[in-house]
Amino acid sequence: xxxxxxxxxxxxxxxxxxxxxxxxxxxxxxxxxxxxxxxxxxxxxxxxxxxxxxxxxxxxxxxxxxxxxxxxxxxxxxxxxxxxxxxxxxxxxxxxxxxxxxxxxxxxxxxxxxxxxxxxxxxxxxxxxxxxxxxxxxxxxxxxxxxxxxxxxxxxxxxxxxxxxxxxxxxxxxxxxxxxxxxxxxxxxxxxxxxxxxxxxxxxxxxxxxxxxxxxxxxxxxxxxxxxxxxxxxxxxxxxxxxxxxxxxxxxxxxxxxxxxxxxxxxxxxxxxxxxxxxxxxxxxxxxxxxxxxxxxxxxxxxxxxxxxxxxxxxxxxxxxxxxxxxxxxxxxxxxxxxxxxxxxxxxxxxxxxxxxxxxxxxxxxxxxxxxxxxxxxxxxxxxxxxxxxxxxxxxxxxxxxxxxxxxxxxxxxxxxxxxxxxxxxxxxxxxxxxxxxxxxxxxxxxxxxxxxxxxxxxxxxxxxxxxxxxxxxxxxxxxxxxxxxxxxxxxxxxxxxxxxxxxxxxxxxxxxxxxxxxxxxxxxxxxxxxxxxxxxxxxxxxxxxxxxxxxxxxxxxxxxxxxxxxxxxxxxxxxxxxxxxxxxxxxxxxxxxxxxxx
Amino acid sequence: xxxxxxxxxxxxxxxxxxxxxxxxxxxxxxxxxxxxxxxxxxxxxxxxxxxxxxxxxxxxxxxxxxxxxxxxxxxxxxxxxxxxxxxxxxxxxxxxxxxxxxxxxxxxxxxxxxxxxxxxxxxxxxxxxxxxxxxxxxxxxxxxxxxxxxxxxxxxxxxxxxxxxxxxxxxxxxxxxxxxxxxxxxxxxxxxxxxxxxxxxxxxxxxxxxxxxxxxxxxxxxxxxxxxxxxxxxxx
Amino acid sequence: xxxxxxxxxxxxxxxxxxxxxxxxxxxxxxxxxxxxxxxxxxxxxxxxxxxxxxxxxxxxxxxxxxxxxxxxxxxxxxxxxx
Numbered sequence: 001x002x003x004x005x006x007x008x009x010x011x012x013x014x015x016x017x018x019x020x021x022x023x024x025x026x027x028x029x030x031x032x033x034x035x036x037x038x039x040x041x042x043x044x045x046x047x048x049x050x051x052x053x054x055x056x057x058x059x060x061x062x063x064x065x066x067x068x069x070x071x072x073x074x075x076x077x078x079x080x081x082x083x084x085x086x087x088x089x090x091x092x093x094x095x096x097x098x099x100x101x102x103x104x105x106x107x108x109x110x111x112x113x114x115x116x117x118x119x120x121x122x123x124x125x126x127x128x129x130x131x132x133x134x135x136x137x138x139x140x141x142x143x144x145x146x147x148x149x150x151x152x153x154x155x156x157x158x159x160x161x162x163x164x165x166x167x168x169x170x171x172x173x174x175x176x177x178x179x180x181x182x183x184x185x186x187x188x189x190x191x192x193x194x195x196x197x198x199x200x201x202x203x204x205x206x207x208x209x210x211x212x213x214x215x216x217x218x219x220x221x222x223x224x225x226x227x228x229x230x231x232x233x234x235x236x237x238x239x240x241x242x243x244x245x246x247x248x249x250x251x252x253x254x255x256x257x258x259x260x261x262x263x264x265x266x267x268x269x270x271x272x273x274x275x276x277x278x279x280x281x282x283x284x285x286x287x288x289x290x291x292x293x294x295x296x297x298x299x300x301x302x303x304x305x306x307x308x309x310x311x312x313x314x315x316x317x318x319x320x321x322x323x324x325x326x327x328x329x330x331x332x333x334x335x336x337x338x339x340x341x342x343x344x345x346x347x348x349x350x351x352x353x354x355x356x357x358x359x360x361x362x363x364x365x366x367x368x369x370x371x372x373x374x375x376x377x378x379x380x381x382x383x384x385x386x387x388x389x390x391x392x393x394x395x396x397x398x399x400x401x402x403x404x405x406x407x408x409x410x411x412x413x414x415x416x417x418x419x420x421x422x423x424x425x426x427x428x429x430x431x432x433x434x435x436x437x438x439x440x441x442x443x444x445x446x447x448x449x450x451x452x453x454x455x456x457x458x459x460x461x462x463x464x465x466x467x468x469x470x471x472x473x474x475x476x477x478x479x480x481x482x483x484x485x486x487x488x489x490x491x492x493x494x495x496x497x498x499x500x501x502x503x504x505x506x507x508x509x510x511x512x513x514x515x516x517x518x519x520x521x522x523x524x525x526x527x528x529x530x531x532x533x534x535x536x537x538x539x540x541x542x543x544x545x546x547x548x549x550x551x552x553x554x555x556x557x558x559x560x561x562x563x564x565x566x567x568x569x570x571x572x573x574x575x576x577x578x579x580x581x582x583x584x585x586x587x588x589x590x591x592x593x594x595x596x597x598x599x
Numbered sequence: 600x601x602x603x604x605x606x607x608x609x610x611x612x613x614x615x616x617x618x619x620x621x622x623x624x625x626x627x628x629x630x631x632x633x634x635x636x637x638x639x640x641x642x643x644x645x646x647x648x649x650x651x652x653x654x655x656x657x658x659x660x661x662x663x664x665x666x667x668x669x670x671x672x673x674x675x676x677x678x679x680x681x682x683x684x685x686x687x688x689x690x691x692x693x694x695x696x697x698x699x700x701x702x703x704x705x706x707x708x709x710x711x712x713x714x715x716x717x718x719x720x721x722x723x724x725x726x727x728x729x730x731x732x733x734x735x736x737x738x739x740x741x742x743x744x745x746x747x748x749x750x751x752x753x754x755x756x757x758x759x760x761x762x763x764x765x766x767x768x769x770x771x772x773x774x775x776x777x778x779x780x781x782x783x784x785x786x787x788x789x790x791x792x793x794x795x796x797x798x799x800x801x802x803x804x805x806x807x808x809x810x811x812x813x814x815x816x817x818x819x820x821x822x823x824x825x826x827x828x829x830x831x832x833x834x835x
Numbered sequence: 836x837x838x839x840x841x842x843x844x845x846x847x848x849x850x851x852x853x854x855x856x857x858x859x860x861x862x863x864x865x866x867x868x869x870x871x872x873x874x875x876x877x878x879x880x881x882x883x884x885x886x887x888x889x890x891x892x893x894x895x896x897x898x899x900x901x902x903x904x905x906x907x908x909x910x911x912x913x914x915x916x917x
Contacts, residue, residue, distance in 0.1 A: 021746050077908050125744070126654040128616025137671060138662075183852050205909060207847075209854030211657025213819055265852070279852075303861070369712045372744040374797050374804070377620045382804070391802070393623065501800060561717070656862065658877070659855035665862055 003027050006339050011330070018328045021272045022335070025238045026245070029479050035447045036477040039343055039458035046437050046471035050097040051233060052154075053473025055436045055497060056412050058395050062097040062161055067106075067151040067402070069478035069496045070409040073206065074148040076245035077417065078115025082148050083123040083208035084280050084417025087127055089152040090129060091234030091283060094217055097162035097224050098154030100127075104402040105134040106441065106493045108147035112138065113363060116148055119208070121370040126210035127217065131371035132379055132388035135402055139359035141410070142428055144483030149441040149476075151402050151495040155392055160224050161504060162232045163524040165250040166286045169314040171230060173255070174292055175245055176219070176299035176306035177282030178212045179265035180239075184278030212281040219302035220314070228295050231286030233258060239277045241335070243284040244310050249332040254315035259322045263305035271322035284310070341447070344455035348463065351415045351521070354575040357407040361551040365558075384558035386544065387427045387498075389505050399433035404441075405547065408575065410489035413453045417460030417492045418467075419576050422526055423547055424496040425468050428544040430580065431505050431535040433498030435468065440475040440494055445487020447479050454479075457490050467526075470496070506561055508542040508566075511584040513596045515571035516550075518578040529578050536586050544581040549573065559598065568596030600675070606821040607647040608635040610675070610691075612666045617652035617688065617796060624796035625649065628812040637671045646819045647684045648675065650691025652794060654704025662705060662747045663693030672698055683730055684815055685788040689745055692780075692790035701781055701790045702762070706749045713746040717804055719768035720779055720793060727764060727786045728818035732810035738768060739807035743779075743792035748792040750774040750781070765791055836885045839892040844913045846877035851909045852896060880904055881917075889916070 007023055008015055015023070029035060047054030052066035070085025086103060093100045103124050107116060123129045126352045129152070166173070180337050184206040216265045233243040240257065248255045269277070287295050299306035313319075318332040368383040380397060381389035391397035401424050408416035411534050421438070428435045440461060465472060481488045516536075517529055537543055544555065549570045559566050571593065573579050583598055607630040611618045618634060625632035625647075641648065655797035679685055679700060687695040695701045708714055717740050722733040733739065735800060749772045765780035772792075780791025795808030846854045853875050860874035882899070885914050886892035905912045 028604050077906070079906075085904070099914040118712075125713055125715075125746075126614075126616075126657060128653060178854070181852055205851055207854060209657075209852075209858075211654065211858060212854065213660065214614055214616065214657075264855075312860075372713070372715045374715065374742050374744060374794075375616060375801075377623060377797050377803055379804075380802055405896065474769070532711065657855065659858045665859075668866075697865055 005341055010334060016328070017270050021276060022241055023329055025241060026335045027075055027338040031238050031242055033084055033477055034338050035341045035454065035479055036115070038340055038443060039455070040475060043462050043472045044594060045471045051092040053437060053439055054096060054161065055473055057155065057392065057398060057499060060157060061155050061392060062094045062158055063153060063155055063398060064097070064098040065151065065153040065439055065495065065497055066092050066474040066476070067149050067439045067493060068092065068476045069441055069443060070148045070150065071145060071478050071481055072442065074116055074146055075144070077205050078113050079119040079307050080205060080207050082116040082119030085148050085150050086123045087208050087210070087213050088122055088234070089150050089282050090127065091154045091236065092212065093154035094220055095162065095164065095232040095234045095283065096154065096156065097155045097160040097229070098156035099221055100129045100152055100154040101196070101378065102153040102317045102400060103129050103131040104151040104400055104495065105131065106147070106149040106404055107134065108137045108139070108142045108406065108491060110138065110140050110143040111158055112547040113146060113366065115369060116146065116366055120150070122211045123208050125372040127214045128375050130373045130375045130379055131368070132373050132390060133383050133400055133402060134368065135404065136362060136364055136367055137404070139358055139364055140220050141406070141489050145481040146490050147317055147443050147481070147488065147491060149443065149493045151439060153400060153497070160522055162224065162229050164231065164233055164246070164477065166253055166312045167251060169253060169312055170289070171286050171312040172289055173247060173310035173312065173398050174285045174295045174306055175233070175235070175240065175262065175282060175289060175309045176285065176295070176304050177216050178209055178279060179305050180264045180274060180279045181265035181278050182273055182277060183207060184267060185276060197427065206278060206280050209281050214379045215302040215304055216281055216283060219299050219304060222298050223285065226294070226352050228287055228291045229285050230288065233284045235284060237278060239275065239279070240309070241275045244278045245332050245335040247284060247286055248312055248318065249336045251532040252316060254313040254332050255319065256311045256313060257320040258309055258344045259320055259327060261307045261309050263307060263410050271320070271327045275320055277325065290486040324366050339348050344451050346414065346452065346455040346459040346571050348414050348459065349494065352412050354408055356410055357410060359407060361553070363557070364554045380503055381431060384554050386546065389500065390432050391503055397500045397503050399428050399431050399500060399526065401427045401496045402493060403427065404491055404493040406489045406491040409457070409491055414456040414460035416490065417457045418464040418490055421461065421464035421468060421470070423545070425470065425530060426533055426545040426580065428496050428498035429530055430537055430545045432537040433500045435470045435560050436497045436499050437471050437473040438465070438496045440472055440492065442475065442477040443488060443491040443493065444479050445482050453490050457492055460555055461492065479573045504540070506537050506540050506542045508583050508598060510564065511598055512594055513566070513568050513598055514582050514585070514597045515593045516580050516582050516588055516590050518591065519571070519573040521574065521576040521578055532588055533580060533591055536582055536588070539586060542583040564598050566596070566598045571595055604629060604631040605646045605816055606630065606633040606642065606644050607649060608642060608645050609638065609649045609651055610635055610671065612653070612655035612669070614655040614657055615651045615653035615690065617794065621649045622653040623686065624812055626801045627799055628809065628816050630816060637669045641674045643676050645683065645814055647686070648678060650685065650687040650694050652689030655690055655694065663690060663697040666694045667697030669795055676700070679788055682787055684819070686729065687790040688794055688796060690793055692792055693747065695788065695790045700788055703753050703781065704751050705747050705803050706751055707747050708745070714772060715744040717742045718771050718793065721766045721768055723763045723766050727782055727789065729789045729811050729814050730764060731814040731818060740798070740805045741795055741808055742797045742804065743771065743793050745792055745813045748772045748774070750778040764789060765793065768790060777817060836887065838883055838885055839889060840881070840883045840917050841896050842892065842915045842917055843882065843896065843904060844877060844915070845905055845910050846875055848911050849907060889914040
C-alpha cells in the first residue's frame with residue numbers, strides 16, 4: 001500500500017497538499033527508518049533514543065556518539081555533501097549537552113575523491129573538532145555511490161545531559177543558528193524515496209557554513225552551562241518540522257509553530273518551504289518563557305539568528321501557522337509513526353569460506369594529514385596506528401574505532417557483520433581499552449529488491465553484539481545506494497567506543513615482531529584471543545590488529561616518523577583470521593611466529 | 600608586597616578554536632590565565648597576551664583579515680607599545696600580520712592543502728623572551744596545522760635576519776627561507792605557525808612547546824623581580 | 836597560433852548559498868556601517884591560451900571551465916576576453 005493511502009486512512013480524510021509535503025519528509029526512509037526500525041528494535045541497546053547514543057565514561061562524564069551517512073549528497077556535490085555531513089552529526093552530539101571532541105570518517109569510493117576529503121577537512125578543521133581516525137576503502141563497487149559515513153563523539157558532564165524531548169505544556173522552543181533558505185528542501189526524501197513510491201531525484205544542495213557551526217557550538221554550550229536548555233534537537237533532515245515535532249511527540253505533547261517568526265535568508269519562501277527547509281547550522285532549544293530571552297541574547301552575541309518559534313501545548317496536535325493561517329494541523333505522534341516495512345527472519349548458516357577481495361591500497365597519510373587531528377590537545381594515539389585514543393583532561397580516556405568489511409559483505413552479509421564487530425572488539429582491546437558500546441552505520445542497496453541481505457546483516461550484528469556483550473547506543477541507515485539498478489555491497493560501518501582506565505597506552509618500540517594467533521577463524525576461539533590481547537596490552541606490548549596485514553605502508557611510515565624502522569614479512573592468513581601482530585617477545589599460549597623486527 | 604603569578608590573557612575571536620588549548624598550556628606552566636572577549640578589555644596587570652589559532656570569522660575573506668580590524672586591536676597595539684609580551688599562534692600570527700604588527704604575509708601552502716603533522720624546527724634566535732630556554736640552533740618538534748602558513752617576505756619589510764625566530768628543518772609549506780616564526784624588532788611580539796600549546800606533554804606527542812611558555816614565564820618573573828629589587832634599592 | 840587572454844568569472848548559482856559572502860556582508864553592515872545589500876564571493880581566473888583564432892580559443896576556455904575550473908553543479912561562469 002502506498003504511504004499516502006495509509007496516511008489518509010489514519011487521518012480519516014483526504015490529505016492536503018501541505019500535509020503531503022510534510023509527510024513525504026517525515027515518512028521518508030531517511031527520517032522514518034521504515035525498513036530498518038524493526039531490526040533496530042531487536043538489537044541489544046544502551047543509552048538509545050536521543051539525538052546520539054549515551055554511555056557513562058566515569059562518575060562525572062558521559063560520552064555521546066553517533067555515526068551518520070551523507071552518501072547521496074556527497075555523490076551529487078562531494079565538497080558540500082561531505083562538509084554538511086560533518087556539520088549534521090556534530091550537532092547531534094551537541095544536542096545531548098556534550099562538547100564535540102572527535103570526528104572519525106569511513107569513506108568508500110572508487111578513487112580518492114578530493115572534494116570529499118576537502119569537504120571534511122575544511123569543515124572539521126574550522127570548527128576545531130579533531131578528525132582522529134577513519135578508514136578509506138577504495139573499490140569500483142562505489143563508483144556511483146560513494147559512502148561518506150562520519151562518526152562524531154562528544155564528552156559532557158552528567159549534570160549537563162540534555163533530553164531530546166520537551167517536558168510540559170507552557171515551554172517554548174527557540175530556534176537559533178543561521179538564517180533559513182531553500183537549501184536542501186526535500187533532502188530527506190531525496191536521500192530515500194518519496195511518498196508516491198517514486199524514487200526522488202530532485203537536486204538538493206546544502207552548503208556548509210563552518211563558521212556558523214562553530215558559533216552554534218559555543219553558543220549552545222554556554223546556554224547549557226547557564227542551565228537554560230531543558231531539551232534540544234538539531235535541525236537536520238526535515239528541518240523545523242522534524243526537530244520540533246520529535247521534541248513534542250516523544251512527550252505526548254503538542255506544538256503551535258509560528259513559521260512567520262523564522263528568520264529567512266530568502267524572503268519569498270512559502271510557509272511549507274520554511275517548515276521543511278534543511279538549511280544547515282540550526283538548533284531547536286526547549287526552554288521556559290522566562291529563560292527564552294536569555295537564550296536569544298546568547299545566540300545573537302554569537303552572531304546567530306534566534307527567535308521563539310514554538311509554544312509547547314498539551315493538545316498532542318502539531319499545528320504550524322503562518323500569521324493567522326494554519327498550514328498544517330495533525331496529530332504530532334502521527335508524524336513520528338512512519339509506516340513500518342516488514343522485517344525478514346534470517347537463520348544463520350555456517351560461515352562460508354571467504355575469498356580475499358582486495359580493495360585498493362592507498363597511503364592514508366595523504367588524507368589524514370589534511371585533517372587537524374590534534375586540536376583540543378587530547379589526541380593520545382593519532383591516526384595511522386589504527387584505533388584512536390583520546391583523553392579527557394582531569395579524567396581517563398576513551399578509544400575510538402571505525403571499521404567495516406564490505407569485502408565480506410559482498411560474499412555473505414551475516415558473517416560480514418558479525419566479523420566486523422569482533423574485529424572492532426580486538427582493535428579496542430589492543431590499546432588497552434574495554435568496549436563500551438557501538439554505533440552502527442547501515443549502508444545498503446535496495447531493501448525492496450534484496451530484503452534478505454539486510455535481514456542477514458542485521459541478524460549478524462545482533463548476534464555479534466550479544467556474543468561480545470556490547471550494546472548498540474545509536475545508529476543510522478542509508479538505503480537505496482544504487483545506480484541503474486546496481487547496488488553497493490552490504491556495507492555495515494561500526495563505530496566502537498572503549499574505555500581506558502589509564503593512559504599508559506602501549507607504544508611501539510625497538511623489538512622483535514611476532515604474529516600471534518590463528519590464520520583462520522573459529523568462533524569458539526574468539527574469547528581466548530580477546531583475553532590474550534587484553535593481557536598483552538596490559539603488559540605494555542604494542543599490538544596491531546588488522547584484517548589485512550599485506551599492506552602496512554601507513555603504519556610503517558608512521559613508525560618512521562618516530563625513528564623506528566619496521567621490517568616484517570606479512571603473515572599469510574585467511575580473509576577472516578584471528579591473528580595479531582605484537583611488538584616484543586611476550587609469553588603466550590597461542591601460536592606465535594617471529595615475522596620481523598622494529599629497529 | 601607579595602610576588603604574584605605572571606598574568607596572561609587569551610584573546611577569543613569569533614571562530615578561534617585553539618583558545619582553550621592555549622589557556623590549558625598557560626595554566627599548565629603556572630600563568631594566572633583567563634580568556635578575554637574581543638568586546639572586553641585587556642587587563643592592566645596582564646603580562647602576556649596570546650592570540651590563539653583557529654579560523655576567526657571563518658577566514659572567509661582573508662586569513663585573519665576581519666579579526667585584525669576589531670576594536671580590541673588598538674588595545675593590543677597599546678599593550679605592545681608598553682612592552683607587553685604577545686604570542687600569535689597560527690591564526691593569531693595571521694592576525695598580527697594583518698594588523699601590521701609583524702611584517703610579511705602568510706599565503707596558502709605550496710601544496711594547496713591543509714597540513715597537519717609534527718615537524719622539526721630549528722631555533723634560530725634564543726635571545727627573545729620566548730626562546731630563552733632553548734639552545735641556539737637546537738632542533739625541536741612542534742605540530743603544525745594550517746592551510747595558509749606559507750610565509751613570504753614582503754618588500755623591505757623583513758629588514759634583517761634578526762626577526763626570524765624559528766625555521767622549518769625541511770620545507771613543509773613553501774615558506775621563504777623556511778621561516779616558521781618571526782618577531783618584531785623589540786622582540787616582545789612572537790608570531791609563529793607551529794603550535795607550541797599543542798606540545799606541552801609527551802603524552803600527546805611532544806613537550807618542546809612547553810619551553811616557549813616557560814621562557815616567557817621566567818622572563819616576566821625575572822623582570823618583575825628586578826623591578827622589585829630596584830624599588831627596594833630606591834627605598835634604601 | 837595566437838595567444839588570447841581571458842578572464843573567467845566564477846560565481847555560485849543564485850539559488851546556492853554563499854555563507855562566506857553573507858558573513859562578509861554582515862561585518863560590513865554591522866561593524867563598518869556600510870549599507871551593502873548584497874555580496875557574493877566568487878573566483879576570477881585569468882588565463883592565456885594558444886589557438887588558431889578567437890572562436891577556437893573561446894571553445895577551449897569553455898571546455899576548461901566545464902571540465903575543471905567550474906563546479907557546474909553549484910557554480911556559473913562568464914568568460915570575457917581581455
